[in-house]
Amino acid sequence: MLSKTATKLGSREKRSGILMTLPAILVMIATVLYPIGWSLLLSFSDSASVFSGKFDFIGFDNYIKAIQSSDFQNALVNTLKFVACTIVLEIIVGFIVSLTLNSQPPGHKVFKLLYTLPLMIAPLVSGLQWRWMLTDQYGVVNNILSIFGVKGPTWFANPTSAFAAIILANVWLAVPFCILVLVSALLSLPETLYEAGRLDGANLIQEFWYITLPQLKYTILTILVIRLADAFRVFDIVYVLTSGGPGNSTEVASTYIYTTSFTRLHFGVGAAASFMSLIIVGIACFTLFKLMGDSEEDVM
């Protein structure tokens, strides 16, 4: 299909394609590709290069330093834990809510509108809101819990609850995305599939497992790619909520790289660590894309 249209296009059309896309390509080269290339050189250079203005190459030293640093290892483990927890929660809540909305009980449109709110709110503000709600004595969450006789934790003093807090703030921000994307994907599913399923006597769970889930494979993978990349680079929420604490129990890759570069001024190590994160995200997204390509063939 694509090649057919391409052969039909004259050279003038081809030229207009290049002309129309050129400004964007040049901007991307200048503001993304060039900085990344520059940073790549920096990752192989002594951090002092930043101040002398000349790259002083030291091979893989920065990479080795980063890998061997227990802080970076800790940050990577935390990041992976964070990504896994937040995505699993988002998908589960997303499915429960979107399936409920899809059965279209009266008023479902109002609920759908309400769910869009966090999409407009800055991650920073989400962090502040949760920090305020989870505050030790004045915090509304622990006060509500105490009504039910539950004694809430001192959220930011304990590693587990501090970790739960950043996940909570992040799920709050991201769950609407999952809900809305799943709802519109569910809407696009052909009703005939379900009629066939009902004829075969499928119950609701079988229907979900054998009809809905396989049909939504492509959508789920897309959500995963986007959410994985977003969760992996989480910064704002951690920065405002816990600043990585208590200790370094909520330190993630971004906050580690930030402190290494901008507080300790080890720009070379920071750059090296940032490229290792990039490689991890790249591999994860590439794998999902591969699966997506396969699922596209399945559906067609």
Place this chain on the structure above:
Amino acid sequence: MKGYKKVIGYFIKYFVLFLTSIFVLFPFLWTLITSLKPEVQIFAIPPIWLPDPVSFKNYIDAFSSGDFVQRFGNSVIIALGSTLLSMLIGIPASYGFARYPYKGSKTVFLLITAVRMLPVVVLGIPMYLMMRNLGLLDTKLALIIIYIPLQLTLNIWMMYGNFKKVPGELIQASYIDGLGPLSTLVRIVVPITVPMIAVATVFSFLASWNEFFFAMLTTSSARSMTLPVYIAGNITSQRIFWGRMTAMGIAFAIPAILFTLIAQKGLVRGLTAGAVKG
């Protein structure tokens, strides 16, 4: 029996919907409520559910200090400036990728959309150092330059599908009328794809308005600092100014909410661009 089952079904459904709505709405409402309380009520234990009396003192404090208003202005200039530029560059690019493919254009398109996946810290280090070398640290221009690619990766991807769906006959007809590809885009295609363009504009605006990381890295004084950085500044090592901060947070969120509601209808379509087939 059937009616009984139906009632239970509805009960479960509304239970799920109400519970999640509370989860989604409560943090924002609580911030709003806090911002409308006088200081003593903010720190009451147990918490006071509704401010009594409603006090606008936190808002008056925020807006009467020139600082907040100036940061507000910076945020507006940077968000509008970068959004305008990124849409001007993004519309023809997205249309070009969708309608006039050339050798390698598909790869370039995928690379541009992949920028969305990039961990921000990867760009943070070089951007900071390069802006420093260019003498652009602490300027509005630096943030506009940094935000444009972040918006382009979003809006080129969002509009692509819609530009692909524009009927070919329409474009052929405008060629016959003597319009070139670019004037076809401006006079024929843009007017019929306005809804999607509006959504892409909203998402680009939000990406810039709500951005914190780069703003914190590159801005330090009144002449360029944006609101997120200023609001976060209410957290000091001694104490946190919750009243002022919640008021600022609400004042900061309102333009984003209003702006988004304009494009409300197409919002979901923007989100799902590419994620839902057919």
